[in-house]
Amino acid sequence: MVVFASVIFGGHTYHVTLYEWIVAGSFHVNISFLVDGLTAMLLLVVSTVGFLVHVYSIGYM
Numbered sequence: 355m356v357v358f359a360s361v362i363f364g365g366h367t368y369h370v371t372l373y374e375w376i377v378a379g380s381f382h383v384n385i386s387f388l389v390d391g392l393t394a395m396l397l398l399v400v401s402t403v404g405f406l407v408h409v410y411s412i413g414y415m
């Protein structure tokens with residue numbers, strides 16, 4: 355939630371590199387996460403829809 359608030363309200367962008375996948379001379383391919391405004395909004399939408407589906411499905415168990 356802190357990252358979400360920081361990205362949405364503060365306009366920050368977070369980039370975290372996990373590791374270098376391919377290194378060939380000056381060519382580098384990194385595996386990383388980038389969280390910006392669009393990513394934060396999609397994370398919120400997907401989490402909300404997933405939660406609502408879970409709550410709805412409890413009625414059938």
